[in-house]
């Protein structure tokens with residue numbers, strides 16, 4: 239007997255024949271095809287097979303407890319638990335494009351997880367998602383999953399193996415976020431605009447990272463970056479927002495979206511540190527100072543940080559100039575604390591700034 243579960247807004251119930259058009263629509267959606275194992279191409283017969291055979295079959299042999307997600311009387315997607323024995327199960331979910339963005343899947347998963355942990359006596363639920371599936375990861379985060387790491391070439395998808403995130407939720411875990419996921423808001427002023435990265439920034443990121451000046455002064459950035467390295471850089475920005483206590487913005491002129499540089503606040507809150515690099519086209523015009531000033535204002539205003547630090551290599555006159563122009567104070571020199579991209583050991587000049595010192 240397949241139970242019906244509801245929180246008054248969404249309902250989980252057994253799949254029915256009239257879910258077929260919804261299953262078909264969801265399965266033809268390119269986002270679903272990108273991130274799940276749904277067959278491609280997909281036909282109405284596949285949707286009928288899913289509703290009439292796969293879902294009931296999972297309940298019959300206890301290989302998958304799959305529910306239809308219903309909102310306001312309409313099919314909105316499917317959620318399931320796949321038991322793995324010994325109190326373990328894997329969670330799976332997917333929504334119709336029109337049903338996303340309303341928190342409905344989250345509600346459905348809360349019902350599913352409560353049911354799994356109580357009625358099925360589960361102890362641990364595991365979540366897998368291909369690296370890059372941020373909506374799925376965000377949902378898992380909201381539900382209280384702990385992302386344990388990344389497993390290379392693990393999840394099968396149509397003949398390939400996908401590198402995947404894995405997370406767990408234990409029965410006793412609070413069903414709420416376990417880590418801080420920082421916001422990445424647009425911050426505008428003084429002709430500059432800090433904004434989140436998009437995939438369209440990758441070519442400019444590659445140019446900026448690969449520039450000889452960047453390569454020389456910032457030895458920790460990827461060496462001789464290609465497009466894939468630029469894409470990884472943008473992906474890492476998301477990862478650091480989610481877990482790394484770091485906000486990294488792309489910045490541009492207020493009236494043109496082309497990336498001119500990058501500015502970040504690292505290790506928020508205790509050891510918050512300002513960092514930046516600028517595309518070669520945008521150097522020497524005071525633009526980095528404007529962008530960095532916006533980040534400083536955000537740090538002391540929105541984030542309420544008590545202090546901001548920054549470091550630059552002693553021979554890096556342009557970067558020292560930015561920090562001086564921001565009104566940051568020298569705190570000292572960390573001798574031989576950095577290496578240039580060419581391998582030379584250099585001193586690192588430390589600065590800091592307090593909220594009441596901002597000009």
Ligand SMILES: CC(C)(COP(=O)(O)OP(=O)(O)OC[C@H]1O[C@@H](n2cnc3c(N)ncnc32)[C@H](O)[C@@H]1OP(=O)(O)O)[C@@H](O)C(=O)NCCC(=O)NCCS
Nearest residue numbers: 269270273331332333338339340343366367372373374376
């Ligand atoms: C995963 C899925 C079910 C999520 O549905 P949803 O929760 O209704 O989707 P939303 O659009 O509200 O996105 C969820 C969250 O991700 C956030 N998000 C979306 N894109 C993001 C990105 N690129 N970076 C960071 N966060 C992102 C949204 O802002 C939202 O956050 P919020 O809850 O704080 O507002 C839906 O996207 C889907 O069906 N995807 C295809 C199937 C799939 O991927 N299933 C999971 C396989 S593991």
